[in-house]
Amino acid sequence: MEELQAIDWYGQRADDCADTELKAVLIHxxxxxxxxxxxxxxxxxxxxxxxxxxxxxFLGVDGSIA
Ligand SMILES: [Fe+2]
Known part of the structure; x- marks a missing residue:
């Protein structure tokens, strides 16, 4: 759960980041x-x-997930 939250937090920060170099670090x-x-x-x-x-x-299957 913490890893998934970290993905989301870094993504949010990168989305809001105006500094190009910092944005690249956040995406990395x-x-x-x-x-x-x-x-x-x-x-x-x-x-x-x-x-x-x-x-x-569920992994690697085609069609609807639901
Ligand atoms: Fe991690």
């Missing part, structure tokens, strides 16, 4: 948080069978 940091989130989701997939079931059901 946002992308790093996506890496962290993905690593933790993979840990959940490997260690929580119910989570793995839901990931298999």
């Amino acid at each position: 940091n946002k992308d790093d948080e996506m890496e962290h989130a993905a690593m933790l989701i993979e840990w959940l997939r490997r260690n929580v069978p119910e989570f793995a079931t839901q990931l298999t059901k």
